[in-house]
Amino acid sequence: MSEVSSLKREVFTSKFGVIAAAAGSAVGLGNIWKFPYITGVYGGAAFLFVYLGFIVLIGLPVMLSEFIIGRKSGSNIFGAYKSLAPNSPWKLVGLLGLAAAGMILAFYGVVAGWSIDYVVKACSGSFMEKNPTELSLMFTNFIQAPFTPVIYQLLFMILTMAIVGVGIKDGIEKYAKILMPLLVVLIIVLDIRAITLDGAGEGLKFLFHPDFSKLTAEGVLSALGHAFFSLSLGMGTLVTYGAYIDSSNNLAKTAVQVTVADTLIAILAGVAIFPAVFAFGIEPSSGPGLVFITLPNVFQQMPGGFFFSILFFLLLTVAALTSSISILEVVVAYFKEELKIQRKLATIISTVIISIIGIFCSLSMGILEEHKLFDLNFFDLLDWVSANMLLPLGGLFISLFVGWYLGKDKVKEELSKGSVVVKYLLSVFIFLIRYVAPVAIAIVFLNGIGIINFA
């Protein structure tokens, strides 16, 4: 027990620390790798606008709800429902979150491993003097080769384990405070380079000029799924972190700041990538390889590209690390507090299980490519099921729990710690979390998986 309470004391020593850690969780591969490529796959600006709508109307209220559940209970995702809703099935929502955490981290580690490999490639100057086709081949050959990607994936998982194993306190808070601002600076530098490329206008138009006729039901579902994924919502990451936030913190303000930071970085990543995609004649819908193929093209063109390419993939790795830690922490906090397994052992057990699932994800890019379910390989299946099904479902339950089970008075009580509650904002929040979020999630979800049919 003492370990549990000492953990709570250690983490998040300042307001900026809270934001940096939560933004560290939110900003990750989702923003820089996944957002640009799914925006490409689903047709560009129209997808972006739907995504932004979901961020404001659903993402922000759900984030605040997760913080409320976390701080109010002071527990892991399972323990939180157990203590706030004793003797009820609500704790099953916690189990759903644990499943999502395992699935997400499994494929997340694979992509983060690619990112480490690209740091190495950048250092050895492998991008230089290659044309877009060669860069594209280099990527495909790499992810299909059975061993190297697995080694890098395991390396990344070990890094994640090492940090979570000693507790996230000083390490993660400190890293996040330095590396997040640096990441922003780098993306802006890349943006400037990208928008000054010949033919950049096409890319910006693709990103900002919506053609809603291109939007499909699956695109809308993916926009919702990605809003959850990018903000780290729907499975209890921010419930877990919320438990480490002290009562002097203004939760609403923190939620707004984290949401804004996450969204801005995603858009900046899009601006860095799409102009280059169009300028170099790469398909915007080329999928998961998009950033690994287009950015090396950009680096070749820019002064100091060698240096910036190293820094970029290093920071992509670090951004992934501050996110993967937050995902692993969900599982570890559960093992530690509910199953009373000591932190170190809990960390090792969860890392091993998740890494094994991850190896299959990695292999499904190459030697296991033929094994498909619903036309998706194992990697895409875990990504799709977790982001588009488990996270929205988790978000639905979280909004019902806070809007209906806890209700306005308890929400007000929690939010008045560390801030003065503005009456009309509280009413807006309650309205969004009670009606708008659950109804919208339910409709988009049922429509997206084809049970009802609006579009």
Ligand code: TRP
């Ligand atoms: N938000 C992170 C990203 O964009 C990934 C992540 C961390 C996550 N914690 C999560 C995704 C919880 C879903 C749920 O890369």
